[in-house]
Amino acid sequence: MDVSLKGELDGIKAASLIKNLNIPVIFLTAYKNRSFMEKAKEADPYGYVLKPFDDQELRLNIDMALNKHAQIMKLEEIIKETPVPLFYINKNHEVVFWNKAMEKLSGTPVKEIVGTDNHWQPFYDTKRPCMADLLVENQIQLIYELYSSKVNRTEDSCCTEEFCPKLHKGVIISYKASLIKNTRGETIGAVEIVDVK
DSSP: OBSOOSSSOOHHHHHHHHHTTTOOOEEEESOOOHHHHHHHHTTOOSEEEESSOOHHHHHHHHHHHHHHHHHHHHHHHHHHHOSSOEEEEETTOOEEEEOHHHHHHHOOOHHHHTTSSOTTTTTOSSOOOOHHHHHHTTOHHHHHHHOOSOOEEOSSEEEEEEEESSGGGSEEEEEEEEEEEOTTSOEEEEEEEEEEO
């Protein structure tokens, strides 16, 4: 994907839309500055190729991107089929992943929840952050305030049990949330496991 496109969409916006189709994107660009790289991260590309480039470099980057994408798809398939209900949000609090067990537990279909910030709806009557949201925002004190039970915390995760009157006409739920970080140690989202006790 060339970063400079004619028309209303630039390459970064186009890549963000294409990513929703499960297609890996590599940026082709002449830009080397840090501000561009920070903006380009939002599209979560599989790599960057700087102009001018040679065919061998481009082929190598494409092969690496396709291999990485295939591995991610295999991992997602494993997680999708796991019997443990879980969801994953990005740092913008949008649901990226909602597995089948979570769909069954919550009664909320995958197609209705992915891409939204409505992951709170199966558990609460009014909009409020889930534990994963609070971890992403580093609002640890609010976790202790919103969850009445004892919260166990490590550096990047929290867990507790709490009565949930909305789900299945009232059940005790175990909430476990952990930050997801990239290879540079930056928070890119959080995963939350929700299990009925």
